[in-house]
Amino acid sequence: GENVEQHPSTLSVQEGDSAVIKCTYSDSASNYFPWYKQELGKGPQLIIDIRSNVGEKKDQRIAVTLNKTAKHFSLHITETQPEDSAVYFCAATSSGGSYIPTFGRGTSLIVHP
Amino acid sequence: NAGVTQTPKFRILKIGQSMTLQCTQDMNHNYMYWYRQDPGMGLKLIYYSVGAGITDKGEVPNGYNVSRSTTEDFPLRLELAAPSQTSVYFCATIQGVGAQYFGPGTRLTVT
Numbered sequence: 001g002e003n004v005e006q007h008p009s010t011l012s013v014q015e016g017d018s019a020v021i022k023c024t025y026s027d028s029a030s031n032y033f034p035w036y037k038q039e040l041g042k043g044p045q046l047i048i049d050i051r052s053n054v055g056e057k058k059d060q061r062i063a064v065t066l067n068k069t070a071k072h073f074s075l076h077i078t079e080t081q082p083e084d085s086a087v088y089f090c091a092a093t094s095s096g097g098s099y100i101p102t103f104g105r106g107t108s109l110i111v112h113p
Numbered sequence: 114n115a116g117v118t119q120t121p122k123f124r125i126l127k128i129g130q131s132m133t134l135q136c137t138q139d140m141n142h143n144y145m146y147w148y149r150q151d152p153g154m155g156l157k158l159i160y161y162s163v164g165a166g167i168t169d170k171g172e173v174p175n176g177y178n179v180s181r182s183t184t185e186d187f188p189l190r191l192e193l194a195a196p197s198q199t200s201v202y203f204c205a206t207i208q209g210v211g212a213q214y215f216g217p218g219t220r221l222t223v224t
Binding site: 032034036041042043044045046049051089091093098099100101103104105106 | 117144146153154155156158161163169171203205207208209210211212213214215216217218
């Protein structure tokens with residue numbers, strides 16, 4: 001089955017710096033890669049996603065890149081703000097099934113003001 | 114449009130007790146899921162359903178049961194609660210092209 005590894009497990013940055021979280025996957029059939037943000041006491045929320053026919057996608061301060069050959073994808077957050085502090089999860093899914101994702105173990109991002 | 118609602122928000126159970134975690138969605142999607150999240154860990158799939166009357170086991174189904182009689186509701190049943198079932202439980206459905214849309218969670222403690 002699919003295996004998703006996520007690094008780092010904890011990331012501490014100063015406000016205004018950039019943050020990068022990296023994930024690798026094992027199943028070449030995976031073709032959809034969402035990222036979720038989980039704030040304390042809440043359920044994870046989708047923040048950005050990318051499909052395997054796209055190499056990069058941006059939405060304001062966040063961007064995701066995908067390298068299908070190397071089987072890795074990354075989340076980039078620029079100009080970090082304290083409200084970006086949360087746990088971030090990557091996931092890999094293959095279409096045509098039951099939309100069941102394989103999640104990474106999460107990255108706790110701390111943005112210091 | 115509430116999305117996914119879960120009740121209760123918090124619950125404390127004694128070992129051996131039973132309870133049902135409720136999940137309701139108004140997004141009109143056939144697929145629904147139950148996950149558990151332990152401290153510092155990722156999300157593990159307990160059960161899922163691809164439509165009314167159809168359920169299937171996920172990664173960690175032992176100690177749980179589900180039913181799916183309507184598109185909207187997907188309750189999760191714990192029959193004999195054990196301390197190992199202390200966790201936060203999330204129900205989810207699908208949004209967009211296949212991302213999970215999660216409910217707010219139920220925090221369960223078994224003592």
